[in-house]
Amino acid sequence: MNLFDPRLTIRVTFVIASVAAFSTVRLGVADPREQAGHAWPELDAGDAIVSRTDDAVFFELAARPPQGLIKFARLNNVVLHVSASTAPANTELRLTQDPSMWSIELPESLSFPTQIRMAVHGTPLLMSVPYVATPSGDGAIVLSACHAIVHGDKLQFEPQIYKNTVGYWVDPQAWAEWHFQVKQGGQYVVRVLQGCGAGQGGSQVAVVLNDSVGELSRVPFTVQETGHFQNFVWRDIGKIEMDPGAHRLDLRVLKLARTAVMDVRQIRLEPVGRVSNEPLAMADVEPDLVPPLLVRAEPRPGRRVRQTVDGYDSQRVYHALYLPTDWREDQAYPVIVELTGNGPYRNQQGDVCEGTVEHAVMGLGITGGYGAIWLTLPFLNDEGVSNVKQWWGTPPQYRIEKTLDYWQRALDETCAGYSGDPRRIVLAGFSRGSLAANRLGLANDQIAARWHAFICYSHYDGVVETRPYPEADRAAAVARLGRLGERAQFxxxxxxxxxxxLDATQNFLHAVHPTGNFLFHRTGFRNHSDRWLLRPSDCRTELRAWLTENTQTD
Incomplete structure (x- = not known):
């Protein structure tokens, strides 16, 4: 039995991160003893006193509730993390759900009084009033799984971070609906982000558009098998005409082909013919991925955990490991190694980079959380006793030896312990990390031999010669390119x-390495941030296709 098959289990374990190591509220792993925000009496949770902040729900309990459960109505939020103020670090709490109710299971060892903190993505929202979607800055109307109203037997919103889907769709009479407002009438492309397990494809489904009177139109399509229910792919299924005003969209089964229909994470209605000469701002495009938190726990599919290789101080030196949702011990996986940008960084557009392992998202955007291991590696100071947020090593020497040693060991442990394929390791970096892909990744023959391919986003080694670290000059960068050979770089x-x-990088490489295996692409965004990869775009689609092509096994 596959315990991670969403058809078989709806129970998920949330692990409490170490309070000492994860005290940043923005990460959703704040000290669980924090102030509990504003009272929220609208959410009935039995004997618990409920309050909320802009990213969490709190349940104050004076004594153990009946059956050891906190029961409450389903919310319109992805759940990131559940913790208890009186539980030891790494204590596991469980969240279970059905179509209308959620429950938090309290362990027998928990002492009272206690405060339960459920970190969520976005402001906590009750399901009692339908959420009405409005157009994003790019004109698209985005209908997310968390806002779906479900009908019928078993169909439900599955809130765990690695699912985030309308799923458990085994009843052909069940259906889901979304409410939205159209501001500009016209024709819209209908795009569906769907996943479907092996052998379960082929069901006939229809997107049905309604107004206050009744059905206006429908777009039928056939569910595509994607190999796993959490391997989500975007499908363009057709077009619909819409007038301004209030609408409802239904997703209904016309014919069930196998046991389950599909999982659906998001539907996008994109206006036809919308053209802008301006690059997009990230704020104008709704994400289709929610980054997982970094926790101290045992690795499992869909969880991102903090680790330290043997021989280093685990309090100050660490990396992050994410196993894909389809991970199995007996199967080899490509490894996407991510290197972060410098931090703390802020610009006038609101772009932020903290320079830490915790805040990395590039690997998630590249893989979608499926099909490849995502490993975020740190840069260490000269002595190798601490992660650093800016460059690598310690000024003015900026030594790389300890960083490269840590990388080598982390790669060995990941491949040996978690089924990483040493023949398919892809080095990916943003800003500082993009420079480091060549500056450190091709620094010597030993480290250069580890990589199968490279992804460099924003900045490139040798284009600008005034970087503060040694060997930033053009001649040294060209010498490092000699170790690249025929390997591909996106x-x-x-x-x-x-x-x-990008033009400056292209000109540089055409001059110094004209036979290189390079693919150049603009992101389509004006932001200097790795978070564009959490959003659908032509560049991300091209990047994922490139990755598939370059990591296929013989």
Whole structure:
């Protein structure tokens, strides 16, 4: 039995992170003894006193509730993390759900009084009033799984971070609906983000558009098998005409082909013919991925855990490991190694980079959380006793030896312990990390031999010679390129001009390495942030296709 098959289990375990190591509220792993925000009497949770902040729900309990459960109505939120103020670090709490109710299971060892903190994505929202979606800045109307109203037997919103889907769809009479407002009438492309397990494809489904009177139109389509219910792919299924005003969209089964229909994470209605000469701002495009938290726990599919290789101080030196949702011990997986940008970084557009392992998202965006191990590696100081947020090593020497040693050991442990394929390791970096892909990744023959391919986003080694670290000059960068050989590099950048632009990188490489296996692409966004990869775009689609092509096994 596959315990991670959503058809078989709806129970998920949430592990409490170490309070000492994870005290940043923005990560959703704050001290569970924090102030509990504003009272929220609208959410009935039995004997618990409920309150909320802009990213969490709190349940205050004076004594153990009946059956050891906190029961409450389903919310319109992805659940990131559940913790208890009186539980030891790494204590596991469980969240279970059915179509209308959620329950938090309290362990027998928990002492009272206690505070339960359920971290969620976005402001906590009750399901009692239908959520009405409005157009995003790019004109698209985004209908997310968390806002679906479900009908019928078993169909439900599955809130765990690695699912985030309308799923458990085994009843052909069940259906889901979304409410939204159209501001500009016209024709819209209907796109569905769906997943479907092996052998379960082929069901006939229809997107049905309604107004206050009744059905207006429908777009039928056939469910595509994707190999796993959490392997989500975007499908363009047709077009619909919509007038301004309030609408409802239903997703209904016309014919069930096998045991289960599919999982659906998001539906996008994109206006036809919308053209802009301006690069997009990330704020105008709704994400289709929610980053998982970094926790101290045992690895499992869909969980991102903090680790330290043997011989290093685990309090100050660490990396992050994420096993894909389809992970199995007996199968080898490509490894996407992510290197972060410098931090703390802020710009006038609101782009943020903390320079830490915790805040990395590039690997998640590249893989979608499926089909590849995501490993975020740190840069260490000269002595190798601490992660650093800016560059690598310690100024002015910026030594790389300890960083490279840590990388080598982490790669060995990941491949040996978690089925990483040493022949398919892809090095990916943003900003500082993009520079480091060549500066450190090709620094010597030993480390250069580890990589199968490279992804460089925003900045490239040798294009600008005034970086503060040694060997930033053009001649040294060209010498490092000699170790690249015929291996592929996907090189992308935000839209812009100047010495750090994609054009400048192309000109540099055409001059110094004209036979290189390079693919260049603009992200389509003006932001200097790895979070564009959490959003659908032509560049991300191209990047995922490139990755598949370059990591296929013989």
């Amino acid at each position: 090189i992308c950048s935000e839209i812009g001009t100047g010495p750090t632009s």
